Amino acid sequence: MEQFQGVISRAGERQVFMGEESMGIWEEPGAESGCKLERNEVAIEFCAQSRNESFARMVAAAYTAQLNPTMEEISDIKTAVSEAVTNAVIHGYSGGDGIIRMRLALSENEVQIEVTDHGVGIENILIAMEPMYTTRPDMERSGMGFAFMEAFMDELEVRSALGRGTIVRMKKKIAPGV
Amino acid sequence: MEEKNGKEQVICEKDGQVLIIIPTSDLDHHCATFVRKKADETIDRGEVAHLLFDFSKIRFMDSSGIGVIMGRYKKVIFQGGKIACCGVGKEVDRILTVSGLYRIMPCYPGRKEALHALKEGKA
Numbered sequence: 001m002e003q004f005q006g007v008i009s010r011a012g013e014r015q016v017f018m019g020e021e022s023m024g025i026w027e028e029p030g031a032e033s034g035c036k037l038e039r040n041e042v043a044i045e046f047c048a049q050s051r052n053e054s055f056a057r058m059v060a061a062a063y064t065a066q067l068n069p070t071m072e073e074i075s076d077i078k079t080a081v082s083e084a085v086t087n088a089v090i091h092g093y094s095g096g097d098g099i100i101r102m103r104l105a106l107s108e109n110e111v112q113i114e115v116t117d118h119g120v121g122i123e124n125i126l127i128a129m130e131p132m133y134t135t136r137p138d139m140e141r142s143g144m145g146f147a148f149m150e151a152f153m154d155e156l157e158v159r160s161a162l163g164r165g166t167i168v169r170m171k172k173k174i175a176p177g178v
Numbered sequence: 179m180e181e182k183n184g185k186e187q188v189i190c191e192k193d194g195q196v197l198i199i200i201p202t203s204d205l206d207h208h209c210a211t212f213v214r215k216k217a218d219e220t221i222d223r224g225e226v227a228h229l230l231f232d233f234s235k236i237r238f239m240d241s242s243g244i245g246v247i248m249g250r251y252k253k254v255i256f257q258g259g260k261i262a263c264c265g266v267g268k269e270v271d272r273i274l275t276v277s278g279l280y281r282i283m284p285c286y287p288g289r290k291e292a293l294h295a296l297k298e299g300k301a
Contacts, residue, residue, distance in 0.1 A: 079240050
């Protein structure tokens with residue numbers, strides 16, 4: 001059984017946990033939900049190319065539109081998705097070939113977004129999350145990716161295994177419209 | 179890395195000692211590559227002292243945009259150059275605020291005010 005490390009960040013608190021592969025790191029879409037009527041879920045897969053970043057965030061924005069989000073909430077989601085996908089392109093696959101999978105689920109007033117790559121993985125997630133920390137200063141990466149995901153979403157969970165890949169899960173509550 | 183559909187990602191204009199950088203497409207990792215390349219063509223020739231980022235044509239920026247601004251800032255600051263921005267919409271404003279970039283890059287409502295401040299050394 002292969003181990004993975006995980007960090008969950010909620011309301012400014014980060015918790016580290018370890019898990020095993022069977023705990024669902026590579027679980028199939030729909031596995032949790034079994035596509036029940038109360039839970040709606042979609043998934044897309046696309047090549048790890050920078051030109052697909054805008055496509056991914058537009059899909060996430062369009063999907064969340066069902067909950068009548070504010071412009072600001074949409075903007076937050078687009079930024080967070082952009083950061084997660086950019087990380088997969090640049091760090092996960094180092095700009096090389098690869099497939100990124102994005103899963104979106106809605107439950108009541110919350111949107112859940114999952115971005116998965118099968119790239120190099122993260123050695124230490126807590127360190128990677130530190131604002132301004134980057135492994136690619138040569139590419140002028142600002143090191144703000146995870147900080148933005150944390151700032152703009154209500155919950156961020158990262159699971160990673162070296163040489164196997166990374167899963168980023170984010171949740172955001174959408175205030176019910178008036 | 180040429181865009182196949184030929185869509186312009188950024189426009190650069192010179193106004194005296196100021197290079198005006200106008201991203202015309204969402205400033206993400208993809209667009210950042212084009213902005214960096216195009217802006218550096220002029221900056222590296224030493225033709226300008228200051229930089230003005232005009233964000234009036236975009237409604238989206240992520241941390242890649244922060245990287246591009248910081249990178250260009252480092253290029254001009256050691257020669258006594260300044261940077262400023264203008265035309266900032268709500269979405270871009272949020273990113274610039276959260277990242278703390280306003281501390282190094284003052285914001286002006288329009289291009290005219292920003293150019294004036296850069297040229298008068300007030301930025």
